[in-house]
Amino acid sequence: MLESVQFLTNQIQRMSTDSQQNTHHSPVLEFKSSTFSVPVLVLANNDLIAIEQQLQEKIHQAPEFFKNSPLVFDLQELNNLNLDTNINKLVNIIRKLDLLPIGIRGGSAQQNQQALKLGIPSHSGHINHNPATSPEKQKPQTPEPEIAPEPQFVTVNSTLITHPVRSGQRIYASGDLIILAQVSAGAEILAEGNIHVYGSLRGRALAGVQGDTEARIFCSDLQAELISIAGNYKISEDLNGAAPNQPVQIYLQDHTLIIKDI
Amino acid sequence: MARIIVVTSGKGGVGKTTTSAAIAMGLAKRGHKTAVIDFDVGLRNLDLIMGCERRVVYDFVNVINGEAGLNQALIRDKNCDQLYILPASQTRDKDALSQEGVGRILDELKKDFKYIVCDSPAGIEKGAHLAMYFADDAFIVTNPEVSSVRDSDRMLGILSSKSRRAEQNEEPIKEYLLLSRYSPDRVKLGEMLSVNDVQEILSLHLLGVIPESKSVLNASNSGIPVILDEKSDAGQAYADIIARYLGEDRPHRFIDEKKGLFGKLFRSR
Numbered sequence: 001m002l003e004s005v006q007f008l009t010n011q012i013q014r015m016s017t018d019s020q021q022n023t024h025h026s027p028v029l030e031f032k033s034s035t036f037s038v039p040v041l042v043l044a045n046n047d048l049i050a051i052e053q054q055l056q057e058k059i060h061q062a063p064e065f066f067k068n069s070p071l072v073f074d075l076q077e078l079n080n081l082n083l084d085t086n087i088n089k090l091v092n093i094i095r096k097l098d099l100l101p102i103g104i105r106g107g108s109a110q111q112n113q114q115a116l117k118l119g120i121p122s123h124s125g126h127i128n129h130n131p132a133t134s135p136e137k138q139k140p141q142t143p144e145p146e147i148a149p150e151p152q153f154v155t156v157n158s159t160l161i162t163h164p165v166r167s168g169q170r171i172y173a174s175g176d177l178i179i180l181a182q183v184s185a186g187a188e189i190l191a192e193g194n195i196h197v198y199g200s201l202r203g204r205a206l207a208g209v210q211g212d213t214e215a216r217i218f219c220s221d222l223q224a225e226l227i228s229i230a231g232n233y234k235i236s237e238d239l240n241g242a243a244p245n246q247p248v249q250i251y252l253q254d255h256t257l258i259i260k261d262i
Numbered sequence: 263m264a265r266i267i268v269v270t271s272g273k274g275g276v277g278k279t280t281t282s283a284a285i286a287m288g289l290a291k292r293g294h295k296t297a298v299i300d301f302d303v304g305l306r307n308l309d310l311i312m313g314c315e316r317r318v319v320y321d322f323v324n325v326i327n328g329e330a331g332l333n334q335a336l337i338r339d340k341n342c343d344q345l346y347i348l349p350a351s352q353t354r355d356k357d358a359l360s361q362e363g364v365g366r367i368l369d370e371l372k373k374d375f376k377y378i379v380c381d382s383p384a385g386i387e388k389g390a391h392l393a394m395y396f397a398d399d400a401f402i403v404t405n406p407e408v409s410s411v412r413d414s415d416r417m418l419g420i421l422s423s424k425s426r427r428a429e430q431n432e433e434p435i436k437e438y439l440l441l442s443r444y445s446p447d448r449v450k451l452g453e454m455l456s457v458n459d460v461q462e463i464l465s466l467h468l469l470g471v472i473p474e475s476k477s478v479l480n481a482s483n484s485g486i487p488v489i490l491d492e493k494s495d496a497g498q499a500y501a502d503i504i505a506r507y508l509g510e511d512r513p514h515r516f517i518d519e520k521k522g523l524f525g526k527l528f529r530s531r
Contacts, residue, residue, distance in 0.1 A: 163434075164465055166419025167412055182465055184415045199465075 313485025
């Protein structure tokens with residue numbers, strides 16, 4: 001019944017480059033593309049009483065997880081079965097159970113309109129793209145980053161490691177990597193996003209391994225054998241100047257790794 | 263409930279077999295029925311250190327292959343009737359061990375023994391892997407020098423990812439650090455890593471420091487576990503280790519350099 005969906009907001013980034021050409025001083029804002037993981041409520045029946053009851057049971061199993069969680073509801077299957085749904089009532093039920101609906105998927109044009117009136121944008125479903133929104137795609141898409149500052153969902157894909165990473169071990173994270181213990185010499189930690197190490201970093205740390213030049217490495221004690229961001233690296237011999245036992249961040253500037261105190 | 267202790271290090275020559283013999287004897291002397299198994303198939307040493315090499319008839323591999331019963335292969339120690347030794351085979355190699363066979367024997371031993379000490383071979387290959395795979399506790403024997411510490415760290419990584427407990431998502435193996443061949447004088451001269459250096463690198467609970475001692479070599483040569491030499495510093499260090507492992511509170515010794523009579527009288531600490 002519940003699955004996970006990822007929103008891509010990369011259109012926004014494309015638009016921002018077009019619209020910012022006239023003011024080239026110092027931008028006070030920028031658009032970024034990010035991916036979020038949000039639970040999707042897939043409905044298989046339009047019996048609202050049964051929906052409320054079963055949803056309540058699900059929430060009861062993990063109340064902390066669901067409390068104030070953003071939610072997308074999916075009407076694709078109902079519409080395939082030609083079962084009509086009252087969007088107002090459905091949204092009321094969802095909100096009453098302390099869930100925050102932030103999107104509708106697989107709805108008909110009329111349902112999407114109704115949802116939009118309630119401040120809920122539509123997202124293109126598996127097959128049908130949303131036909132009935134305003135001519136520019138911008139309008140339903142932009143509010144979404146504002147609605148989604150739910151702490152537990154913003155950090156998608158981050159990997160948390162609480163035990164020491166020992167020599168010979170290798171950890172790969174497809175997002176951010178947070179390590180609360182030490183990383184021993186001879187260990188290797190890799191992340192497509194940022195790396196945080198709150199113990200001593202003595203092994204190799206490679207951030208932005210898929211080419212993200214914005215990725216950074218944060219650590220509280222830098223004694224690494226090698227640090228790398230998006231393929232630009234320094235070995236421990238080059239790090240001689242960096243003082244251990246103090247928190248630093250490492251980032252990329254003009255293809256050079258900069259090590260700076262925090 | 264029986265507990266399986268693996269004595270391991272990664273690096274060779276740091277004192278795994280000496281430690282296995284000493285702690286097995288220590289536990290047995292405390293009245294716990296203990297078995298110690300030599301996993302170093304092909305390079306068997308434990309029977310020499312335990313002084314029972316002339317009483318070996320069947321070995322570990324014979325039992326795994328069903329050529330002998332466990333009771334036929336276990337050798338009762340002549341100093342302590344609570345202690346049994348399962349020697350390794352000298353004519354075979356590590357491939358003679360199988361995970362299934364080792365598991366079966368350990369299960370059988372668990373019915374009868376309180377502690378089962380597994381003396382791991384050096385390295386991280388099959389023998390060492392099988393010695394630690396079923397363990398509940400791990401004694402990491404480390405010398406105060408960088409390559410030994412690095413190898414121990416590697417072994418800790420293997421314990422936390424490749425053991426049965428790790429694979430079945432059970433509570434992880436309890437890891438203890440034993441720092442052997444420690445010489446405070448040489449630490450002071452900067453020739454050796456200090457206890458603190460080693461602990462900082464490994465961040466591991468220190469169970470005890472065993473000083474570099476002539477008594478260890480004497481004990482090995484005479485086939486009597488050093489813990490029975492109660493007058494020796496190494497013997498006392500192992501006795502402390504057993505006490506701490508069993509939950510007693512003993513202050514650490516042998517970390518500071520020995521002082522002469524005048525030193526004791528006139529210097530604090």
